[in-house]
Amino acid sequence: MASDYDEVRPEVKTSQERSLEDLQTADAPDARSVVTELEESDAFDEGLTPGGEIVSEEVIVQVIPQGRDEFTCSSCFLVRLRSQLAHESDGHSYCIECEG
Numbered sequence: 001m002a003s004d005y006d007e008v009r010p011e012v013k014t015s016q017e018r019s020l021e022d023l024q025t026a027d028a029p030d031a032r033s034v035v036t037e038l039e040e041s042d043a044f045d046e047g048l049t050p051g052g053e054i055v056s057e058e059v060i061v062q063v064i065p066q067g068r069d070e071f072t073c074s075s076c077f078l079v080r081l082r083s084q085l086a087h088e089s090d091g092h093s094y095c096i097e098c099e100g
């Protein structure tokens with residue numbers, strides 16, 4: 001981007017016969033292209049933000065609150081109801097499905 005302007009300016013100085021109108025029309029396309037690129041990059045950043053929120057939601061879903069009447073099976077690592085507890089040893093609990 002900067003190199004484009006650097007190329008234009010020496011031309012402007014050497015060819016001072018050009019009118020102001022000619023210079024403005026010559027600069028206009030470059031300025032527009034720069035603005036368009038900036039807007040596109042902004043939109044890209046905004047598009048990435050919702051993706052980050054979705055990831056955090058997945059983390060929240062994975063953290064399942066364990067109730068008093070629940071336990072986490074040491075074999076299948078699923079949160080089971082106490083009524084599904086089949087075996088317990090050394091602090092490890094196993095559900096009916098894993099023991100059965």
Ligand SMILES: [Zn+2]
Nearest residue numbers: 073076095098
């Ligand atoms: Zn299990």
